[in-house]
Amino acid sequence: MARAFIKDEERVDWHDGALWYIREKRDIAAKQIPEWEQLREAASMIKSNVISNLHDYLLQFEANLKKNGVIVHWADNAEEHNEIVYSILKAKEINHMVKSKSMLTEECHLNEYLEERGIEVINSDLGEYIQQIDHEPPSHIVLPCIHKRKEEIGELFHEHLGTEKGLSDPTLLTRVARKHLRNIFLTRRGALTGVNFAVAETGEYVVCTNEGNADMGAHLSEVQIASMGLEKIIPQKKHLGIFLRLLARSATGQPITIYSSHYKKPRKGQEMHLILVDAGRTRQLGRADFRDSLKCIKCGGCMNTCPVYRKSGGLSYQNTISGPIGAILAPNLDMKMHADLPYASTLCGSCSNVCPVKINIHEQLYKWRQEIVKEGYAPTSKTLGMKTMAWTLSSPEKLTTAGKAGRWFLHNVPFVVNNKFNPWYRQRDMPEGPKESFAEWFTKNSPKK
């Protein structure tokens, strides 16, 4: 997948540049706050507390939701979550629903599930809407269609919304989308949003958007549903100050999202539902080396800084959450299917440094590799190669023989090593083998001690 993306080098350069620009904006925003590193530390500690006391916080949150008049549901997995949403809508005979950005429902494939049952879902976030009409999943958790050129979006709008052919001006396209979505908001009786932060102390939840689309959907709906992963809890309302300051700066370099909307009680005549979803999260919580991945607040900062992500595009990861954080979350969901993701990294560590909750992402990638090999998901050829390498490298005699053979090959029969079966050689030359190794030179030139 990454190889296919990278073939269009002009697109790669532009994708890389766009995301690097956001990384730079993030750096500027972070460096304007003298206490930035303390904020990250505080957020990390609060989330440590949350995941270590999740059971109690969830019960407290549930009790407060109920007190506020919100109907609470628990879903063990994606299927259960989808069934719950369907049953809520069906009871109210709702056939059209508007959804604002929610990665969880992407993870659960809710749209497909509901559509098969005759319920139409429209994603109201502009980027997600573009991805939806193109029948593609989001390629980035914050910037869903960052891999698309404006001309491609113009073409999609021409096809689906009847805009003039060749129109690619972002402002004009946005206006068309807004007009179209406005009508959707006005006619939908059901609305679903994601959750950025769920406050255990008060039973309220906070949704952060720049477009206000979550609010539009929620405020006009008869039935408002929120879906959240279990890990989205924060203990107290006062902790929001820390997380809201970190989230937008890490995500896009903005001081704060345009809308940070607090939802607490249903309006008169409105029904409010909240679905708490596990879908593998408690399993991850039980993995000592990987539980900290649950601290993630989904800012996407690790994707923007990751050079592998920038050059590969999010869709190459073939997981709802892509990039470095996706590569440590995905193996928990299906280790066999995602066995290659922890290897799609140079372990450069930039992700861990930008992470607002200080998840040790690159260390977890290293640990997932050990886990994947231990569980037998490494290809046999790789295992054999590694065993040979370990055998050669464990003894100086064997290494000297292999090294001499290696350098002899480089000197005398370059095509043996330098051929198309060696991926190194496709676009790179091998190092020019020296006449003698350092050890050989040293033995010849140093007085014996």
Place this chain on the structure above:
Amino acid sequence: MTVGLFIPCYVDQFYPNAAKATLQLLQKLGVDVVYPLNQTCCGQPMANSGFEYLSQDCNNRFIENFSSFDYIVGPSASCILHIKEHLHSDKNEEQAAIIRTKVYELVEFLTDVLKIEKLDAFFPHKVGLHHSCHGLRGLHLSQMSELNAPAFSKPQYLLNMVSGLEQITLDRLDECCGFGGAFCVSEEAVSVKMGKDRITDHTKNGAEYITSSDLSCLMHLEGILHRNKSSVKIIHIAEILNATI
């Protein structure tokens, strides 16, 4: 003070000049250097691929070879970091723990242990400094661009002592070159693209040489430079610090 010189396997085999420069530089600075001939590898190639359990023999051999020295110094940030973070032993964990604290990459040994303030070195060229990720984010040889923290750079501090040398400024200060061990062949297309883009940053800013404290990054960049018939050369930082008129 006796220093055990650790020359990683691929440096020994492919880049003996960097190893010679490391040895000569340390000797010039008055250090008693011993090179144990039975050394092999730090075990990182296996461990980074997920086969840490296969690196036990390498680990035990490393401990046998190096436990008797006051310090262990090597010209490869990545291998040194691997020892620091992952050297364990089923036979002698106590020694492994001690070694993890006394192993140094060459640059940090010069700045933090020897605390050198001047060098008799001459290298009249425009040089771009490539921060290897393991040196930067693992060993903290320089401040990392992601953090809101005061800037410093140990390799830059040393390069500033070299007369005639002009350091170029990069657009992206410390981005990964894409080598990444087995990554460079398993994700060949992405790896090469990352390498090409790093090289462009150096060449458009006028570098004649790209230097680093890690030869693995440089080997990857050299492969691309050579294939594209570029006149830009790679050179290990030890060779610059050891260069004289």
